[in-house]
Amino acid sequence: MTNAAGSKGGSAKVLKKPAQKKKYIIDASTPSRDKIFDSAAFEKFLHDRLKINGRTGQLGDIVAITRSDDHKITINTNSHVFSKRYMKYLTKKFMKKHRIRDWLRVVATDPQSYEIRYFNISNEVEEEEEE
Template identity: 60%
Template sequence: MAPVKSTSAASAIKKTKVIVDCSAPANDKIFDVAAFEKYLHDRIKVDGRTNNLGEAIKITRSDNKISIVANIAFSKRYIKYLTKKFLKKNQIRDWLRVISTDKQTFELRYFNIANDEEEADEE
């Protein structure tokens, strides 16, 4: 058998970048992007502890988009979970939903309530 080459731990962990696009609700002034950025800073856990971001995770805000760049193993689903918790805490979860637009981007969109009202009127 041929010898198996082992990969180092540093090369096995990829940089993960997740973008949360809050443009629609922020333009309507029902969503505070700065408060959401602070919420992520306070709530993201590294090694099981909050306020332990250090060099492992960088959170930046540009206009109405928040970028999270992780140098450690990091789940995109965890950002979706924290986003939903923030929406629920601010009582806007009933109007907004978190949708993945591509492999590294989430977008906050409104529910399509207008279509539901039209169908209810027809009945």
């Protein structure tokens, strides 16, 4: 009988990958300057709602959430406990709760960051004027 390593007999050695450090950035500078998006409330929302191992509010030393002066929220994690998509989900949930989801959207700018932008409604207004 062969084991997981493909050799006969003996025990298979399982190599564990070292813990990966991930850094996610959510840039809310544009709507925050216009006083539509409250980055301090969003930071608190993330602290309260972020689930680690199925539990909310227990970030411990696994996850660190910081907010910079230019309204960028940085989420540092010591292990791969959640995905970037989960950050987008929580951001959209926050915007829906504060009734700003109709004006703002979450756009990926690079593999580690999101940016909160306004919907481009100027094209829709021009199309209505042409008809």
